Amino acid sequence: xxxxxxxxxxxxxxxxxxxxxxxxxxxxxxxxxxxxxxxxxxxxxxxxxxxxxxxxxxxxxxxxxxxxxxxxxxxxxxxxxxxxxxxxxxxxxxxxxxxxxxxxxxxxxxxxxxxxxxxxxxxxxxxxxxxxxxxxxxxxxxxxxxxxxxxxxxxxxxxxxxxxxxxxxxxxxxxxxxxxxxxxxxxxxxxxxxxxxxxxxxxxxxxxxxxxxxxxxxxxxxxxxxxxxxxxxxxxxxxxxxxxxxxxxxxxxxxxxxxxxxxxxxxxxxxxxxxxxxxxxxxxxxxxxxxxxxxxxxxxxxxxxxxxxxxxxxxxxxxxxxxxxxxxxxxxxxxxxxxxxxxxxxxxxxxxxxxxxxxxxxxxxxxxxxxxxxxx
Amino acid sequence: xxxxxxxxxxxxxxxxxxxxxxxxxxxxxxxxxxxxxxxxxxxxxxxxxxxxxxxxxxxxxxxxxxxxxxxxxxxxxxxxxxxxxxxxxxxxxxxxxxxxxxxxxxxxxxxxxxxxxxxxxxxxxxxxxxxxxxxxxxxxxxxxxxxxxxxxxxxxxxxxxxxxxxxxxxxxxxxxxxxxxxxxxxxxxxxxxxxxxxxxxxxxxxxxxxxxxxxxxxxxxxxxxxxxxxxxxxxxxxxxxxxxxxxxxxxxxxxxxxxxxxxxxxxxxxxxxxxxxxxxxxxxxxxxxxxxxxxxxxxxxxxxxxxxxxx
Numbered sequence: 274x275x276x277x278x279x280x281x282x283x284x285x286x287x288x289x290x291x292x293x294x295x296x297x298x299x300x301x302x303x304x305x306x307x308x309x310x311x312x313x314x315x316x317x318x319x320x321x322x323x324x325x326x327x328x329x330x331x332x333x334x335x336x337x338x339x340x341x342x343x344x345x346x347x348x349x350x351x352x353x354x355x356x357x358x359x360x361x362x363x364x365x366x367x368x369x370x371x372x373x374x375x376x377x378x379x380x381x382x383x384x385x386x387x388x389x390x391x392x393x394x395x396x397x398x399x400x401x402x403x404x405x406x407x408x409x410x411x412x413x414x415x416x417x418x419x420x421x422x423x424x425x426x427x428x429x430x431x432x433x434x435x436x437x438x439x440x441x442x443x444x445x446x447x448x449x450x451x452x453x454x455x456x457x458x459x460x461x462x463x464x465x466x467x468x469x470x471x472x473x474x475x476x477x478x479x480x481x482x483x484x485x486x487x488x489x490x491x492x493x494x495x496x497x498x499x500x501x502x503x504x505x506x507x508x509x510x511x512x513x514x515x516x517x518x519x520x521x522x523x524x525x526x527x528x529x530x531x532x533x534x535x536x537x538x539x540x541x542x543x544x545x546x547x548x549x550x551x552x553x554x555x556x557x558x559x560x561x562x563x564x565x566x567x568x569x570x571x572x573x574x575x576x577x578x579x580x581x582x583x584x585x586x587x588x589x590x591x592x593x594x595x596x597x598x599x600x601x602x603x604x605x606x607x608x609x610x611x612x613x614x615x616x617x618x619x620x621x622x623x624x625x626x627x628x629x630x631x632x633x634x635x636x637x638x639x640x641x642x643x644x645x646x647x648x649x
Numbered sequence: 650x651x652x653x654x655x656x657x658x659x660x661x662x663x664x665x666x667x668x669x670x671x672x673x674x675x676x677x678x679x680x681x682x683x684x685x686x687x688x689x690x691x692x693x694x695x696x697x698x699x700x701x702x703x704x705x706x707x708x709x710x711x712x713x714x715x716x717x718x719x720x721x722x723x724x725x726x727x728x729x730x731x732x733x734x735x736x737x738x739x740x741x742x743x744x745x746x747x748x749x750x751x752x753x754x755x756x757x758x759x760x761x762x763x764x765x766x767x768x769x770x771x772x773x774x775x776x777x778x779x780x781x782x783x784x785x786x787x788x789x790x791x792x793x794x795x796x797x798x799x800x801x802x803x804x805x806x807x808x809x810x811x812x813x814x815x816x817x818x819x820x821x822x823x824x825x826x827x828x829x830x831x832x833x834x835x836x837x838x839x840x841x842x843x844x845x846x847x848x849x850x851x852x853x854x855x856x857x858x859x860x861x862x863x864x865x866x867x868x869x870x871x872x873x874x875x876x877x878x879x880x881x882x883x884x885x886x887x888x889x890x891x892x893x894x895x896x897x898x899x900x901x902x903x904x905x906x907x908x909x910x911x912x913x914x915x916x917x918x919x920x921x922x923x924x925x926x927x928x929x930x931x932x933x934x935x936x937x938x939x940x941x942x943x944x945x946x947x948x949x950x951x952x953x954x955x956x957x958x959x960x
Contacts, residue, residue: 302652311734317676355835415950438891442909445890445951455950459795465959466948469829470794500738511677518676518733558822558884563908577889577908585954588888591924615650634854648908 319505321517322525325399326503327532328392334533335385338540339423340484350430352476353471357432358554365438365549376544382424384540386569389420397627400615401504401598407607409497412447412490415602419487424567426479429472437555438564440475442465446592454593466557507615563648567643571635575644652681652745654698658708659686660695672744673729675859679743683708685724693724713821723890742887791903794830800960801870803935803943809879810940812845816916818895818905819843820884840884840892841932841944842905844916847878853878853917854931862933865958871933871945879936880918881944882929888912893929905929926954 278588290298300306307349318326349368365370393413397403402410431499444467448458463470505514519525552562573596576582582591610623617624657669670693671685683695696711696718703710710720732740762768801955806823821843824836846854855875862871873880882905886893898904898913901921906916912923919928933945948960 300840311730312736315730315734316736319677354832379786379820438909442889448950449952456795460791463794464829465797466828469832499736502738514814538746538862557892558838558840564891565909574910578924580924583926585926585952586922588926588952592889 278536284570288401307604314520314526316499316503316521317512317518318503318521318525319518320509322521322528323506324528324532325395326525327529328395329498330389330526330529331532332385332388332392335381335388335536336487336491337489338472338537339378339381339385342374343480343484345374347480350476352430352472353649354432354472354555355474356394357430357472358551361431362524362551363431365551372548373544376548377540378427379549380540380543382427383543383567384536385420388425393417395625398617399504399507400617400620402607403610403615404499404607406501406504409494410607411604412494416487416490416494418419419483419490423483424569425478425486426475426483428567429475430479430553431549432472432555434552434562435564437467437557438559438562439566440471442564442566444471444513449589449592451593453591491517504615507617523587525628534565548564565645568638571641574635575637575641576633650701651706653684653701653704653709654707656707657704659684660708660710660882661718662711663714666715666718671724674740675808676737676740679740680735681744686718688719691719694718694721695724696721707836779831789877797960799865799947799958801864801945802945806841806843806942808940809843809845809942811842815845815847816850817844817903818882818916820895821942839906839946841946842882842893842895842929843934843942844880844882845878846880846916850916851875851878851880854918860931862947871926873931873934877934877936879934879942881932881934881942882918883932883948885930885948885951887930887949888925888927889950889951904919926952927956931957 297306346364347359349364351357361375364375366372396410397411424442425443429444431434444458444461447461448454450457459465461471461474462468463474473516509517538603565571576595577588577591579591580587582588614620653668653669653672655669655672658665659667661671667686667688667710669684670687672681673683673685677681681698683697684701686694686696688694700711700713700718701709770855793908804823804825806821811821812819820840820841822838824842825839826834828834845849855873857875859867859875860873862869862873866868874908884892885910886907887909888907891907893905893907893912893914895907897902898906901913902914903916904921905916905918907910907923910924912925914925914929915920915921918929930947930949932947935943937943946960947958950957950959
């Protein structure tokens with residue numbers, strides 16, 4: 274400090290700034306680049322970095338890749354009932370690496386669902402949704418809804434039998450909502466039955482409305498996360514947590530980038546080994562095809578087969594009331610659960626609920642897979 | 650207790666040793682944890698708030714003698730970052746260390762503005778008035794294709810001589826011409842299940858009553874006579890709209906089975922098992938002397954107990 278002040282101003286700095294340094298200095302002067310970078314990277318993580326925290330960053334990465342592959346697919350894809358199927362087949366069979374980009378986009382959506390689930394589970398088990406992070410949780414739930422809608426709308430676009438039937442059943446489920454169901458179903462279908470208007474509507478949702486909504490809400494999500502600060506571990510004294518605290522950069526970013534690389538390799542591997550194959554072109558006659566939704570909806574598909582949800586009332590309970598009640602419970606969670614205790618091993622109801630949901634999802638998914646054999 | 654201020658003199662139990670040059674905040678509690686004291690002539694020391702006895706407007710009184718403070722290790726600036734270099738939200742919320750407030754003058758034009766709330770509300774009202782006339786046109790724009798007239802034309806679906814056995818479901822595939830909005834007319838494949846029914850089955854299907862079909866206004870457009878020995882069922886499963894098949898079932902014998910949610914219907918169309926809320930939808934059916942069959946391709950809403958026609 275003293276040396277700097279007393280140094281004569283005539284002495285030249287022996288280091289001449291390089292072109293890059295000059296550019297950085299130019300930008301920094303106008304944008305406050307260095308402060309921005311410091312603020313982004315130097316965020317203390319109470320209790321230190323963890324592998325369990327990678328899912329948020331990994332989701333951003335997956336979204337970026339979905340946006341990239343999705344934009345590329347649009348160079349060839351034509352969203353009309355008479356060209357959607359053929360243009361998708363063209364992407365798969367004729368365009369160089371088209372099969373890979375389409376398959377990456379397809380498996381990327383699965384990865385998105387898996388990581389959303391992992392991210393939510395981590396927040397739930399760590400009790401990180403509690404005060405003061407209620408809004409963060411709510412925006413996260415809205416993002417969950419967007420991710421599910423992304424999957425649902427994207428599914429129709431190839432316009433093959435799988436696409437057609439998954440959409441038809443999905444819209445019939447929405448139709449069961451009281452009062453507004455019929456309107457919503459017709460609004461989405463753009464008519465009484467699925468057709469060109471359905472494809473147009475799903476396309477606009479998938480490539481314009483949902484990405485814009487996701488970007489806005491993900492921005493809000495990250496903003497709220499930064500305002501509320503990371504929750505940190507659920508146990509340990511203040512001293513222990515302080516002793517282990519580090520910044521977002523470098524340890525957590527290192528873990529995040531390893532997580533991203535892992536997911537990237539996983540999606541590439543799936544795209545290589547299980548590339549997308551289209552079924553026959555969509556038509557209201559299923560032929561020998563047994564309609565089935567994407568694997569992450571299989572448990573719910575199997576659930577609706579239960580006798581419990583038979584008849585109009587049963588169907589209302591299974592297709593409308595159950596998911597609505599589940600979402601309402603998730604929304605109400607941070608407001609009902611006022612106990613500041615975050616340790617999952619001291620929150621038996623939370624732990625049991627989470628395990629119960631896991632068990633239901635796994636059992637019903639397995640049941641749906643086993644059921645396939647009986648149908649052929 | 651007041652918070653220590655920058656430039657405040659620091660007084661030990663024996664003498665005045667210097668002044669406050671920096672404050673250090675606890676990243677978790679956001680309270681001041683240390684003050685940094687520039688000791689007259691011998692560098693800086695970091696003094697924990699535990700040492701502070703009392704803080705007045707321009708003086709920080711310590712509990713310790715000057716020797717104890719001077720014995721502390723010198724302050725290491727490189728162990729700290731400034732609030733510009735780190736992202737800890739609300740870090741400075743509790744801190745009032747600035748010596749006096751930092752002020753900028755209010756522009757003259759702003760001084761006389763009294764009705765800020767009025768202007769704020771007025772801005773919102775204008776925004777609302779821009780949006781309001783758009784809402785209805787946008788809704789109508791999007792609703793254009795949602796509701797269509799019922800299509801009551803007869804479609805040829807095949808010849809009944811393809812049915813070899815009575816009371817067995819036989820699928821008839823046919824093409825339907827569709828004209829959607831601006832699109833050129835195109836054909837879609839559809840299917841209908843037709844049975845040649847024995848008198849016993851007909852009895853169960855019709856319950857001794859002819860089946861009437863009406864248009865949207867309630868006018869009868871066709872009657873399926875109970876003595877015509879053919880029955881046609883719409884290919885759409887009344888549970889959630891999938892396509893069902895005619896299959897052998899282990900205990901129920903030959904049935905209509907929907908592979909989606911496993912609804913099972915008998916040859917009469919009644920629900921035998923599974924989640925379906927109503928039986929299969931019979932369609933208006935015409936069988937010509939030549940054996941040619943025609944149906945009206947009606948579609949009903951799935952998942953409701955009563956039939957609700959949508960096409």
